[in-house]
Amino acid sequence: MLRYTFLFYLLIGNTISATEEKGGMPQLNPESFSSQIFWLTLLFITLFLINHYFFLPKIKNIRRKRDETIQSYLDEAKKLNDSFNSLVEKMNKEFEEVKNEQNALIKKTFDENKKIFDKKILEINNDFEDKKNKLNSDIDENKKMITNELPKLCVDLSDKLYEKIIGEKIKGSVSDFKKIIGDDK
Amino acid sequence: MASPLAQFEIKKIIEMEAFGYDISFTNSSLAMIMTVVFISLFMYLGLRNLEIIPSKRQSVVESSYEFISGMIGDNIGNEGMKYFSFIFTLFLFILVGNLLGMLPYSFTWTSHIIVTFSIAFFIFIGVTLIAIYKHGIVKFLKFFAPSGVPKPMLILLVPIEIISYLSRPISLSVRLFANMMAGHTLLKVIGGFVFVLGANSFIVGGILPLAFLIALTGLEIVIAFLQAYVFAILTCLYINDAIHLH
Numbered sequence: 132m133l134r135y136t137f138l139f140y141l142l143i144g145n146t147i148s149a150t151e152e153k154g155g156m157p158q159l160n161p162e163s164f165s166s167q168i169f170w171l172t173l174l175f176i177t178l179f180l181i182n183h184y185f186f187l188p189k190i191k192n193i194r195r196k197r198d199e200t201i202q203s204y205l206d207e208a209k210k211l212n213d214s215f216n217s218l219v220e221k222m223n224k225e226f227e228e229v230k231n232e233q234n235a236l237i238k239k240t241f242d243e244n245k246k247i248f249d250k251k252i253l254e255i256n257n258d259f260e261d262k263k264n265k266l267n268s269d270i271d272e273n274k275k276m277i278t279n280e281l282p283k284l285c286v287d288l289s290d291k292l293y294e295k296i297i298g299e300k301i302k303g304s305v306s307d308f309k310k311i312i313g314d315d316k
Numbered sequence: 317m318a319s320p321l322a323q324f325e326i327k328k329i330i331e332m333e334a335f336g337y338d339i340s341f342t343n344s345s346l347a348m349i350m351t352v353v354f355i356s357l358f359m360y361l362g363l364r365n366l367e368i369i370p371s372k373r374q375s376v377v378e379s380s381y382e383f384i385s386g387m388i389g390d391n392i393g394n395e396g397m398k399y400f401s402f403i404f405t406l407f408l409f410i411l412v413g414n415l416l417g418m419l420p421y422s423f424t425w426t427s428h429i430i431v432t433f434s435i436a437f438f439i440f441i442g443v444t445l446i447a448i449y450k451h452g453i454v455k456f457l458k459f460f461a462p463s464g465v466p467k468p469m470l471i472l473l474v475p476i477e478i479i480s481y482l483s484r485p486i487s488l489s490v491r492l493f494a495n496m497m498a499g500h501t502l503l504k505v506i507g508g509f510v511f512v513l514g515a516n517s518f519i520v521g522g523i524l525p526l527a528f529l530i531a532l533t534g535l536e537i538v539i540a541f542l543q544a545y546v547f548a549i550l551t552c553l554y555i556n557d558a559i560h561l562h
Contacts, residue, residue: 187404190378
């Protein structure tokens with residue numbers, strides 16, 4: 132182990148002294164400056180040109196294309212939304228029209244039916260009135276008839292009763308009867 | 317075991333020269349190439365099969381796009397979108413450079429002041445040119461003399477404003493470089509503790525520094541992201557200053 136450590140220190144010592152002989156920081160050694168500047172310029176310009184003319188336009192293009200695609204999708208969505216809205220509007224309008232039509236139809240039917248109903252009611256009322264009038268006139272007529280016929284019937288009835296009870300046939304008259312009941316005026 | 321600073325050494329892989337300047341392909345260049353390859357692969361795989369409804373990979377790439385575009389939108393506004401590609405590249409370049417540097421045996425090129433300073437200086441020049449181009453030189457110079465300040469105060473304020481403006485590239489570059497270098501040096505030192513203490517105490521002594529090392533690695537990964545973010549957001553703020561000149 133000691134041998135290896137000794138070897139290690141020997142190596143370090145040698146390299147450090149070698150660097151010291153060269154003069155410390157290699158960065159400050161102007162011998163390599165021209166070569167480094169040359170290669171830096173060459174390679175940086177190469178990389179710049181590759182990026183500027185080859186890679187970056189590709190990225191720009193694909194990003195533009197992506198933006199356009201997104202925009203076209205947005206436009207399409209907007210168009211679809213607009214057409215949907217117009218369809219809904221159209222549907223609402225049609226619905227409203229149908230509703231109005233239906234209401235008008237209902238109103239018309241109602242009016243017509245009401246007219247018919249009123250007419251029927253009127254007819255029934257008239258009929259009823261007619262019948263009532265007829266009945267009243269019938270009643271009056273019958274009353275009159277009864278009033279006219281009643282004395283005669285009474286006379287006949289009293290004649291019959293008299294005949295049955297007494298056994299003697301008499302012939303009374305309406306005027307006599309009226310005289311009796313005091314209605315000879 | 318090497319010095320904690322040895323990890324920052326630049327090693328030439330292929331020697332090259334142009335117009336008398338050394339442009340050798342080094343381990344730093346290799347790490348930068350790896351960064352560019354990694355970013356390109358990340359983008360390529362994410363954007364291979366583009367779909368309107370993104371896949372997981374595409375979402376990751378797109379979220380990085382959104383992150384930067386949000387940052388620009390918040391700090392600059394819509395005018396800042398012109399600089400999107402630059403800020404996006406800058407952010408990813410530094411972020412991936414930092415993160416790849418966390419891998420063992422890799423190289424953190426953002427830990428070199430000359431690299432960070434070059435980027436920061438380029439941004440500084442660019443931002444100044446944008447400001448002059450947009451507002452003219454006179455209005456740009458008025459930027460150093462805030463309105464509503466008493467005239468005697470200007471003697472003091474203008475030099476301060478100019479120094480603070482000129483120190484922008486330095487603060488921007490040193491912040492990234494120092495963070496990266498300090499973090500990696502610390503990791504290396506703690507790593508050395510694990511090895512030395514473990515070797516001297518039959519492994520048991522190495523456990524505590526190892527736990528510390530793991531925690532620090534986590535922290536370094538967060539710092540790697542944070543520094544890239546700070547670099548990008550400060551760039552946004554400087555561009556905003558140039559565009560709007562408050």
